[in-house]
Amino acid sequence: MTRHIETKMIHSHFNRKQHEGSLSHPLYQTSTFVFDSAEQGEARFAGDESGYMYSRLGNPTVNELETKMADLEDGEAAVAFGSGMGAVTGVLMHLLNSSDHVLVTEGVYGCTYGFLELFQDKYGIQYDLIAMDNEAQLKKYLRPETKVLYVETPINPTMKLVDLTMVIEFAKENGLKVVVDNTFSSPYLQKPITLGADFVVHSATKYIGGHGDVIAGVAIGPEEEMRTIRMTSLKDVGAVLGAFDAWLLLRGLKTLAVRMDRHCDNAELIFNQLKDSRFIEDIIYPGDENYKQYDIARNQMKKPGGMISFEIKGGKTAAQRFLNELKLCKVAVSLGDTETLIQHPASMTHAVVPAENRMKMGIRDSLLRISVGLEHHEDIWADIHQALEKSAE
Ligand SMILES: *Cc1c(COP(=O)(O)O)cnc(C)c1O
Numbered sequence: 001m002t003r004h005i006e007t008k009m010i011h012s013h014f015n016r017k018q019h020e021g022s023l024s025h026p027l028y029q030t031s032t033f034v035f036d037s038a039e040q041g042e043a044r045f046a047g048d049e050s051g052y053m054y055s056r057l058g059n060p061t062v063n064e065l066e067t068k069m070a071d072l073e074d075g076e077a078a079v080a081f082g083s084g085m086g087a088v089t090g091v092l093m094h095l096l097n098s099s100d101h102v103l104v105t106e107g108v109y110g111c112t113y114g115f116l117e118l119f120q121d122k123y124g125i126q127y128d129l130i131a132m133d134n135e136a137q138l139k140k141y142l143r144p145e146t147k148v149l150y151v152e153t154p155i156n157p158t159m160k161l162v163d164l165t166m167v168i169e170f171a172k173e174n175g176l177k178v179v180v181d182n183t184f185s186s187p188y189l190q191k192p193i194t195l196g197a198d199f200v201v202h203s204a205t206k207y208i209g210g211h212g213d214v215i216a217g218v219a220i221g222p223e224e225e226m227r228t229i230r231m232t233s234l235k236d237v238g239a240v241l242g243a244f245d246a247w248l249l250l251r252g253l254k255t256l257a258v259r260m261d262r263h264c265d266n267a268e269l270i271f272n273q274l275k276d277s278r279f280i281e282d283i284i285y286p287g288d289e290n291y292k293q294y295d296i297a298r299n300q301m302k303k304p305g306g307m308i309s310f311e312i313k314g315g316k317t318a319a320q321r322f323l324n325e326l327k328l329c330k331v332a333v334s335l336g337d338t339e340t341l342i343q344h345p346a347s348m349t350h351a352v353v354p355a356e357n358r359m360k361m362g363i364r365d366s367l368l369r370i371s372v373g374l375e376h377h378e379d380i381w382a383d384i385h386q387a388l389e390k391s392a393e
Contacts, residue, residue: 009255012064027247057235059243080241080249082216084109084201087217088217090237094225099125100145101125103150148177153180153300154185159285165299165300183201190302200220206335206337209336216249266306277385279388307369323344323368325391329373329384339373
């Protein structure tokens with residue numbers, strides 16, 4: 001019987017007998033590895049003998065994390081990076097050559113957009129940002145040079161969803177590789193590879209680490225291609241993950257399922273309070289039965305996640321006043337941490353997006369985003385409630 005994901009998050013793959021029976025994974029805080037002989041060094045660099053050489057090329061603690069992440073996403077292999085952007089760019093650099101074209105979900109993470117702009121200017125890689133609502137729209141933007149379909153779902157901060165089964169089917173019919181940024185869901189809530197996606201990328205900074213103390217990324221995909229990515233986008237470009245950061249992620253992963261359950265439960269409880277508040281105009285949460293994409297969420301996510309966005313009455317002035325009145329919840333970007341984090345996308349995460357495009361994406365000045373944390377939900381709500389009341393004064 002294959003084990004359940006909750007069990008896989010906890011148990012390790014390293015050979016305990018070689019490590020004094022250590023229950024926890026050992027931390028190999030070393031830059032390099034000593035060879036027994038000149039011949040062994042030669043054999044390792046030639047690839048004739050397996051073993052470590054230098055931590056940019058591989059490190060046992062980092063490898064332990066990679067094995068675990070591949071296992072959790074039901075992929076063949078994983079490569080860890082020094083940030084989520086390392087993973088995003090590592091996979092895209094591998095898949096795209098100059099003059100290729102990529103279809104990207106509208107509202108994609110800001111720095112992913114920044115990377116696409118950079119590579120368009122420098123290397124002629126073309127892209128189109130599209131909603132991916134239906135097949136007709138995908139068809140309209142498909143070109144002979146299109147190689148990759150890059151998907152984020154749910155999309156930050158508007159919580160728009162993309163139907164993974166639909167876009168993956170379209171990609172298969174047209175010979176495109178599918179990359180899914182699964183940061184918002186984690187493998188506990190959504191597993192794109194089991195639906196046919198080729199690659200999954202994560203900002204492990206968020207739910208995977210879960211404690212707000214590390215910047216990291218992971219990419220998961222077919223073994224052969226991940227080997228190429230390791231030897232090029234990782235080894236030669238250099239966004240490597242440090243051993244201690246990998247160790248922190250392994251520790252975070254052990255509680256991922258428990259944390260996600262609580263994030264999701266708390267988000268649902270906060271949603272139920274917030275939706276009836278007279279201080280708000282609108283609320284977006286994939287677990288809302290009235291949400292237009294509720295069915296997509298139900299089909300492809302185990303639970304609706306820990307993120308809620310809402311529009312406050314009174315525009316930017318009220319939004320900023322609300323943030324300034326928060327006491328328990330923290331005003332910060334990032335997400336997936338134990339602390340409840342609230343931010344104002346129009347002036348923070350999406351400030352670089354021109355105002356006109358922001359409006360088109362639904363990121364108005366009244367929009368606020370909550371990453372619901374693990375505090376008691378009554379305390380979270382009490383803080384949000386008192387700040388809402390003061391914001392209207
Ligand atoms: C944070 C984030 C990234 C970038 O990850 P870093 O670890 O900050 O480099 C990419 N995609 C999504 C959806 C994110 O939330």
